[in-house]
Amino acid sequence: MAAVLTVECILLFLLLQKTKIGLKIRAVASNPDSSRLVGINAGRMLMLGWALAAALGALAGSLVAGYVDRASTPASWPRCSCPPSPPLPSAASTARSGR
Secondary structure (H helix, E strand, O other): HHHHHHHHHHHHHHHHHHHHHHHHHHHHOHHHHHHHHHOOOOHHHHHHHHHHHHHHHHHHHHHHHHHOOOOHHHOOOOOOOOOOOOOOOHHHHHHHHOO
């Protein structure tokens, strides 16, 4: 897992520091208005940034999923000793009371 994360960090560094796309992403992150003035499509770069974040999150989730204990189900988790909360009013009772 550490090797995958190391490779991921190196690739992300190279993408953001050594490519034109990385320069555009950094420009939009720094100052979207100025980057629009020089012809960078800020919406597209923001979309690409969010796509990168989603891909990295998916990779991290898939790596962590291998370490989750399969015997640990919600039924075996400790229970809260708090008193139960009162039920929320239903839409019908709210309409009848005029609130």
